[in-house]
Amino acid sequence: MSPFFIVSLLLQIACxxxxxxxxxxxYWMLLLMVGSYLAVLVYVFVAVLPDLRHDPSGQRAMRKVRAQLDPGRAARAANRDLQVADTPENRRRLAEESLRTGDFARAEEAYRGALRGLYKEDPDLLLGLARAQHALGRAQEARDTLQTLRTANPDFRNHEADLLEARVLAETGAMDAALERFETVSQAYPGEEARVRYGQLLRQAGDQAGAAAQFRESLERSRHAPAYYRREQKSWLDLARRELAAVQD
Known part of the structure; x- marks a missing residue:
């Protein structure tokens, strides 16, 4: 059986x-089974692609593909929208896309522009600004921004904000506060990053046993987690293995 025929059969079955x-x-099934590649091509254009455009999961998949092919596309679109209408929402979109693509200076500028009027104390915008400041190497400014966020929005809860706060505390020399914050964050954070970073900070503080315990916990948790979780957390689990090996040497 030729590969050409096998591929055709698989595509026909999928359709x-x-x-x-x-x-x-x-009748589509009859046409597909008779028409081979031509029928599959017609069906994809007539039925599959329109479904993808209207299905939320399909839309997410298409956006992901477009982002991989052209990472700056959404940022350029957000910038065009901002040129047309300078609104807080358009500034937010530009800031988020700039942050996602690694243009941290532009992200900081856009977040500052969005933090005006009714949005002056918006927690998501303040968190974005803090993330941009931290990425630019300005940990103290990021810490100050997070403090502003907490003061203005005492009920705001966000795992990324908690982790960033723990990191900037450590990076600005508040080691005791950072260790206390990391201990809390690592217990609730949805992933292994917080736990591995906590282990690294414990190691830096000289607590080798505590650090090893954190790395082991990450690895043990992963053994009982679904396969997709291990795939998503692979980089942090690999780092936990390396760090544990270094602590045990």
Whole structure:
């Protein structure tokens, strides 16, 4: 059986499954099984692509593909929108896209521009500003911004804000406060980053046993976690293994 035929058969079967799940007329199945590649191509353009454009999960997948092919596309679009209408929402979009693509200076500028009027104390904007400041190597400014966020929004809860706060405390020399913050954050953070960073800070503070315990906990948790979790956390789990090996040497 030739590879050409096998690929055609697999594509036809996949399209037939789509026909059944989407509730389309059954004559599509007959056309697909008779028409081979041509029928598959027609069906994809007529049925699959329109479904992707309207399905939320399909839209997310298409956005992800576009972002990989052209990482700066969304940032350019946000910048064009800002040129047309200088609004807090457009500044927020530009700031978020700039932060995502690593243009931290532009992100900081856009976040500052958005923090005006009714949005002057917006917690998400303040968190974004702190993230940009931290990425630019200005830990004390990021710490001050987070303090402003906490003062203005005492009920705001965000795992990323908690982790960033712990990091900037450590980076600005507040070691005791950082260790206390990391201990709390690592217990609730949805992933292994906080726990591994906590272990690194414990090691830096001279608590080798405590550091090893954190690295072991990350690795032990991963053994009982679903496969997708291990894939998502691979970089942190690999780092935990290296750090544990270094502590044990």
């Amino acid at each position: 037939c499954i789509h026909v059944a799940r989407s509730g389309r007329p059954m």
